[in-house]
Structure formats: structure tokens, C-alpha cells
Amino acid sequence: METPTDERQTTRKVFDTELQTVGLRELRQVGSRREEPNPKPGSDWQKEFWEAKRQSLVNRIPKRFRGGLGSLRASVPNLAQFTESARLWCEKFTAKTERGLYFYGGIGSGKSALAYAIAVDLLDRGWNVLTWYAPDLYAAIKASYDNHDAQDEMAIVEECDGADLLVLDDVGAEKGSDWTAEVLLRIVDHRYRDCRPLIVTSNVSAAEACRSAGLTSRRIASRLCEMTDSVCCLAADQRITERRS
Numbered sequence: 001m002e003t004p005t006d007e008r009q010t011t012r013k014v015f016d017t018e019l020q021t022v023g024l025r026e027l028r029q030v031g032s033r034r035e036e037p038n039p040k041p042g043s044d045w046q047k048e049f050w051e052a053k054r055q056s057l058v059n060r061i062p063k064r065f066r067g068g069l070g071s072l073r074a075s076v077p078n079l080a081q082f083t084e085s086a087r088l089w090c091e092k093f094t095a096k097t098e099r100g101l102y103f104y105g106g107i108g109s110g111k112s113a114l115a116y117a118i119a120v121d122l123l124d125r126g127w128n129v130l131t132w133y134a135p136d137l138y139a140a141i142k143a144s145y146d147n148h149d150a151q152d153e154m155a156i157v158e159e160c161d162g163a164d165l166l167v168l169d170d171v172g173a174e175k176g177s178d179w180t181a182e183v184l185l186r187i188v189d190h191r192y193r194d195c196r197p198l199i200v201t202s203n204v205s206a207a208e209a210c211r212s213a214g215l216t217s218r219r220i221a222s223r224l225c226e227m228t229d230s231v232c233c234l235a236a237d238q239r240i241t242e243r244r245s
Contacts, residue, residue: 037126037164054123060131065116068124072117079110082231086114090121093197095164100197102224104205105233111201112169114233118199119167130163134184135174141183161190166198173203181216192223199228206230 058066069083069090089101101118103111119129137156144152151159160166168187174180191198202209206228209221 054126057123057129057131058120061116061119062133065113066120067117068120069117072113079114079233082110082114082233083117086118087121090118090125093122093125093127093165097197098195098227100165100228101199102206102228102230103199103201103233104203104230106203109233111233115167115169115199115201119165122165127164128162129165129167130159131167131169132160133169134171137168137187138174138180138183157186157190160187161194161196164196166191166196168198168200171200171202172209176214176217178214178216181214181220185216185220188220188223192227197227200224205232 069087072079072083101115103115105111116131119131122129140151141153141156144156166187168184171184188198200206206221206224207230210218210225
């Protein structure tokens with residue numbers, strides 16, 4: 001006979017399983033979109049789950065860039081002109097937001113810092129924000145071909161498709177190939193078709209990428225031109241400037 005304690009444990013396991021399923025579904029957002037950020041659960045174990053989920057997404061952001069927009073204003077003065085606009089963009093972000101941002105400029109101009117700061121701000125507001133350093137994204141997919149324990153390619157693509165906001169950092173930094181272009185096209189096209197926003201950082205503008213030789217690269221750039229607002233970061237290399245000061 002099942003005791004009251006056993007029944008409570010069984011019920012807890014059922015709710016834990018359901019919550020994990022809901023969390024995974026919300027993270028991937030396959031075929032649906034939420035109208036609000038992650039809810040603020042009432043029970044302690046729900047709060048622990050959502051905080052663990054948020055922390056796992058924050059941990060994907062490089063440690064150097066986890067300070068958010070507030071610290072960015074002080075640490076990268078060259079980006080002061082963009083931080084207020086970025087804060088307003090975050091405040092207006094909803095589940096219906098379709099247009100993203102495309103930050104481009106030279107090395108050390110603060111593109112990545114700005115993109116990650118926005119990611120941290122939206123994570124703090126309860127949104128599911130997935131960040132990928134583009135070369136790491138390709139490496140993770142390649143690893144899935146040889147390592148059966150690794151996350152497989154379809155799971156990675158679905159994860160990218162399902163986030164409320166996807167941040168792709170340093171697109172074009174990798175050694176280009178037909179394969180990397182096809183992978184990027186799949187990810188960008190999924191979000192393009194589903195009208196979901198993304199933030200991209202690159203050394204070249206989307207318009208310049210449209211004039212590239214490869215057909216696949218032009219298809220990617222064409223979609224990015226339509227689905228993002230371009231922001232040119234013309235600041236000098238902040239890393240070198242700080243060393244000289």
C-alpha cells in the first residue's frame with residue numbers, strides 16, 4: 001500500500017518531470033511563441049528551476065561580458081552613445097518582436113560587448129536568450145558527428161530556433177566554407193521564417209556581405225538585411241586604447 005509520503009514523492013516527481021518538459025519546450029519554442037517572459041513561479045523548487053535555467057544561459061556568455069548594460073557604460077566609454085538605445089530596445093522587447101540588430105565594425109570596437117550586454121539585460125527580464133560565438137557553434141556541430149554523447153546537430157538548430165532571442169557573435173570570423181555557410185543559412189532561415197529576432201556581430205556590414213561571391217552567403221546576408229537594423233560601431237580598438245592610456 002502506498003503511504004502518504006510515497007504519494008507526495010510520486011506527485012513531486014511528476015511535477016518535476018512536467019516542469020522540465022515545459023522548460024525545454026519554452027527554451028526551444030518549437031512551433032509556438034510565449035506572450036510573456038518566463039513566469040515567476042511561486043514555490044521554492046519552481047524558483048530554483050527557473051534560476052538554474054537562467055544561470056545555465058548566463059554561463060554561456062563569456063565571463064568578461066556578463067556585466068550587462070550598466071557596467072558596459074563604465075567599462076567601454078566608446079559605446080556610451082549606444083547603451084541608452086540598447087536599454088530602450090530591451091524595454092520594448094516582447095514575444096512579438098521580429099526585428100533584431102546587426103552590429104558591425106572593426107576589431108575591438110565593442111560589438112560583442114554590446115550584444116552580450118543586451119543578452120544579459122533580457123535574461124534578467126526573464127527572456128530565454130541563447131548566445132553562440134559563431135566558431136564555437138560550428139565546432140559543436142562538427143563534434144556531434146563524431147561524438148554520439150554530444151548534442152546532435154538537429155538539437156542545436158532547434159535550440160537556436162527556439163530561443164526568444166538568438167545572439168550570434170563574430171559571424172565571419174571563422175574560416176569560411178560551403179559547409180559553414182549552409183549551417184548558418186539553416187539557423188538564420190529558421191528564425192527568418194518564424195519571424196523571430198536575432199542579434200549578429202560581424203566585421204562586415206550585411207550590405208557588404210550581400211556583395212560576396214558565394215550564393216549561400218548572399219542569401220544569408222539578404223535575410224539579415226530584412227530582419228535586422230544595422231548599427232555601425234566605428235570606435236577605435238578599445239583593447240589597444242586601454243593599454244596605451
